[in-house]
Structures are given as structure tokens and as C-alpha cells.
Amino acid sequence: MFKKQLSILFVITLWFALTIGLGTKAFAAGYPITEELIHNNRSGESLSPQGFVIHSTDDPGANAQAIHDYWDSQYAGSSAHYVVDDHSIIRTIPENEVAWHVGPTGNHKFLGVEMTMPATHNQAYFNETYNRTVWLVADAMKRYGWNINDIYSHHMISNMWPAETDGHTDPDEYLAEYGKTFDQMRADIQATLNQLNAPPAPPAPQPVVQKSAPKTQPVVNPEKAKKVEKAKKAEEVQNNGYIEIFGRWVWQAIAKVG
Ligand SMILES: [Zn+2]
Structure with missing residues (x-):
């Protein structure tokens, strides 16, 4: 379905290009x-x-x-x-x-x-x-x-x-x-x-495309980076602790059942 729409669009575009092109040519050529x-x-x-x-x-x-x-x-x-x-x-x-x-x-x-x-x-x-x-x-x-x-x-x-x-x-x-x-x-x-x-008309101005500005690298403050790293590690340790506690609890529960 989409393909069909695309081909119709292509035909219409081609028709426009030919019509405008030939019209201009006929004018330039006179009679x-x-x-x-x-x-x-x-x-x-x-x-x-x-x-x-x-x-x-x-x-x-x-x-x-x-x-x-x-x-x-x-x-x-x-x-x-x-x-x-x-x-x-x-x-x-x-x-x-x-x-x-x-x-x-x-x-x-x-x-x-x-x-x-x-x-x-x-x-x-x-x-x-x-x-x-x-x-x-x-x-x-x-x-x-x-x-x-x-x-x-x-x-x-x-x-x-x-x-x-x-x-x-x-x-x-x-x-x-x-x-x-x-x-x-x-x-x-x-x-x-x-x-x-008259010289041929200059090509129509192209719309100006704003190129995306290069991404600036975040400025790294070494002190802050260290702190962040520390906090991450602490969190990891804490999480690991929870996992360990949870694991132990599960183990004990299984042992009880057993
Ligand atoms: Zn005469």
C-alpha cells in the first residue's frame, strides 16, 4: 500500500518537473x-x-x-x-x-x-x-x-x-x-x-539546514568525579549487602523447611 502511494507521488513529481521544464524550454525557444x-x-x-x-x-x-x-x-x-x-x-x-x-x-x-x-x-x-x-x-x-x-x-x-x-x-x-x-x-x-x-535564473535558494552543534564534552571536575565514584561504590556495597542478607534469609528459610 505504502509502495503504491510512493509510486503515485513519484509520477506526480515527474509530471510537474516535465511540465515546468518543457514550459520554460518552449518560452526560451520562442516560436x-x-x-x-x-x-x-x-x-x-x-x-x-x-x-x-x-x-x-x-x-x-x-x-x-x-x-x-x-x-x-x-x-x-x-x-x-x-x-x-x-x-x-x-x-x-x-x-x-x-x-x-x-x-x-x-x-x-x-x-x-x-x-x-x-x-x-x-x-x-x-x-x-x-x-x-x-x-x-x-x-x-x-x-x-x-x-x-x-x-x-x-x-x-x-x-x-x-x-x-x-x-x-x-x-x-x-x-x-x-x-x-x-x-x-x-x-x-x-x-x-x-x-x-538575460542570464538563466539562479537556482532557487535551498532551505538552510542547521547542522546540529557538536556536543561539548562535559567538563570533569576531578574532585566531584571521585565523590561520584565513591558514592557509586558505596551503593554497590550496600546493594551487595542486601543481596547477601536476602540470600542468607532465603537459605535459612529453605533450611527450616528442609
Ligand atoms: Zn514594405
């Missing part, structure tokens, strides 16, 4: 990325990325798979390394290859990610897409050692090279619809990077 490389809209040029440009598609209702399929199936004259929606991050072009998202100068410097849009206003869709994009960019910052000044909106790139970018201002409007600015997005990316860079 899964699916690689589905496209066959069209590929430059074939090599890229050493120096930063990330964040876009929104301006194509309501087309999720990440739909955008992927569009770029994959035909020439569009545009592409990005990543497409994100409310449940997935798809890598469509390797990070070491130029994509077509911000004009020739920027394309040869930066990675690009497209945030997709729901068909109609949808806060949950936005939140999931936003959080995935924030994590994706923070993770790249950690991997490449970039700082937040290496992270741009398409709008910022348009201001830097106006002749090359057709005046795009995304993703500002998409963020504004959900009460965000690009500055806030950068702050959220920085906060996520800080989390990714």
Missing part, C-alpha cells in the same frame, strides 16, 4: 519557424545582413501561407525573407540571400519580414502576428549582435533612400490601427532581446 523556400522572386545574390526591415503586406485576408504561395508560384518583383501571421513564421528565402523588399540599396543590406493582415479588424490576429514578428527580430539581433538602431520600418528606409522605395510607409498604418507606433514596436523588440540575453 517555431517553418522553412518553405520559394522558387520565384529569388535574387541568387549573397547577403551579409546588417539589420532587419519590418513591413506589412497591405493585403487583408492573405495569411503567411497565401503570401508564400503567391511569391512561390509566379514573378511578383517582390519578396522578403520571412512572412508572419497569427500562427506561423515562414522563412521563404535564406538569410544569406538578397530579397526584394526595400529597393536595391536596402535589399543588399537588410533582412525583411512581412506582417500579414486579417481580412477585417482582428485584435487577436494582430497580437499573435505582432508578437511573433517582435520575437523573430529580437532573435536575429541576438544572433547577429545588432542593436535596436539596426531595426527599421519600411517607412524609415523610404526616408533614407526616397528615390528607390516608392514612398512606402508600412507598417505604420497597420500598427496605428491597433494603437501601436513603430517606436513602441522597437521598444518591445528591445525588451524581448533583453529577455533572450
